[in-house]
Amino acid sequence: MYKIVVTGGSRGLGLGIAVRLVEAGYEVIAIARKSTKELVAAQEVANRDTPRLHFRAFDLSDIDGIAALVKQLRAEFGKVYGLVNNAAVGTSGILSNARVEQIQSQIQLNTVSPIVLSKFLLRSMMAGGGGRIVNVSSIVGFTGYSGLSVYSATKAAMIGFTKSLAREVGQLGITVNSVAPGFLDTEMTSEMEQSHKDTIARRSALRRMPEVIDVANAVEFLMGEKARNITGIVLTVDAGNTV
Amino acid sequence: MTVRSTILSEIYKIAVAQKRDISTLHDDLPLMDSGFDSLCFAVLVAHLEDDLGLDPFSSAEEIEFPVTLGDFIALYENAART
Numbered sequence A: 001m002y003k004i005v006v007t008g009g010s011r012g013l014g015l016g017i018a019v020r021l022v023e024a025g026y027e028v029i030a031i032a033r034k035s036t037k038e039l040v041a042a043q044e045v046a047n048r049d050t051p052r053l054h055f056r057a058f059d060l061s062d063i064d065g066i067a068a069l070v071k072q073l074r075a076e077f078g079k080v081y082g083l084v085n086n087a088a089v090g091t092s093g094i095l096s097n098a099r100v101e102q103i104q105s106q107i108q109l110n111t112v113s114p115i116v117l118s119k120f121l122l123r124s125m126m127a128g129g130g131g132r133i134v135n136v137s138s139i140v141g142f143t144g145y146s147g148l149s150v151y152s153a154t155k156a157a158m159i160g161f162t163k164s165l166a167r168e169v170g171q172l173g174i175t176v177n178s179v180a181p182g183f184l185d186t187e188m189t190s191e192m193e194q195s196h197k198d199t200i201a202r203r204s205a206l207r208r209m210p211e212v213i214d215v216a217n218a219v220e221f222l223m224g225e226k227a228r229n230i231t232g233i234v235l236t237v238d239a240g241n242t243v
Numbered sequence B: 001m002t003v004r005s006t007i008l009s010e011i012y013k014i015a016v017a018q019k020r021d022i023s024t025l026h027d028d029l030p031l032m033d034s035g036f037d038s039l040c041f042a043v044l045v046a047h048l049e050d051d052l053g054l055d056p057f058s059s060a061e062e063i064e065f066p067v068t069l070g071d072f073i074a075l076y077e078n079a080a081r082t
């Protein structure tokens, strides 16, 4: 059974992706700093017969610890076929008021960490003769959004990373793609006013917001055999918000 | 299998998988002239980490990439001894 690592798989979009991938037949290792009630509930369903949804606690902003994390995962789970770089923080605020440390820590978690984690897990995919990386970007990485300049920079970075890495490892049978969700109802957007969400929905072609399951389906597609000839793309899932 | 024979057999396997023409392997062969590019060496290092449990390139000190095949093998043989 193919094993997939999903970062930030404890709640929100990451948990949705982890559950979808388990349903699609993969074995998933979710990583976050701490587990959640929702994850434990999902594990109870997923692990009824055989363990299919695992959780390992790790703070992904600890860049120096990533090599050891991957070593431990390899020892415990063997070859890893896929990686979903989903964990990120979405701190908003006016750039001129932002603290420098806050800017750095956001870039560290949203950009440096997934790049380093990919570096180490790629080894396993290279030795395994193929693999999949899916990077979670965001529509704000190419549309822009006031108050999200740092976050948008990190999400745009994942697109450039996706394209170049896709070229680098394509000949090894490894695909690298991004998904760019529009605004989703998760903890990350919990401070957004309802009227604001209504405006986003009204301005979208489909007159609604995309849901976690829509993005999870897109990730499952990119992970699967049906997407074997798709690499280096950005798959936008935004209910037509940016068309 | 010895470290040497493991390395040589992985090189042949990767050459087939990646469809590369490789030169006759001997210790003085400069890696640059081997027919492998940097990606092939990355794949080789990944396989050797699995086979031998060794990755001399990720140790704390910065290591220069070896020049000849003999240097490459010696690097792994030394790592296996320590």
Ligand SMILES: NC(=O)c1ccc[n+]([C@@H]2O[C@H](COP(=O)([O-])OP(=O)(O)OC[C@H]3O[C@@H](n4cnc5c(N)ncnc54)[C@H](OP(=O)(O)O)[C@@H]3O)[C@@H](O)[C@H]2O)c1
Pocket (backbone or CB within 6 Å): A007, A008, A009, A010, A011, A012, A013, A014, A031, A032, A033, A034, A035, A058, A059, A060, A061, A085, A086, A087, A088, A089, A090, A109, A136, A137, A138, A139, A180, A181, A182, A183, A184, A185, A186, A187, A188, A189
């Ligand atoms: N929500 C949206 O509208 C939206 C739109 C477009 C794109 N996205 C993208 O979708 C992805 C998921 O977002 P979300 O809305 O699901 O966010 P979320 O609900 O805030 O969940 C974030 C996840 O990342 C984990 N995480 C955060 N910091 C971590 C750290 N230092 N180490 C390890 N794990 C960490 C969290 O677990 P812990 O806190 O326990 O560590 C959690 O599992 C992100 O890449 C985001 O940029 C979201």
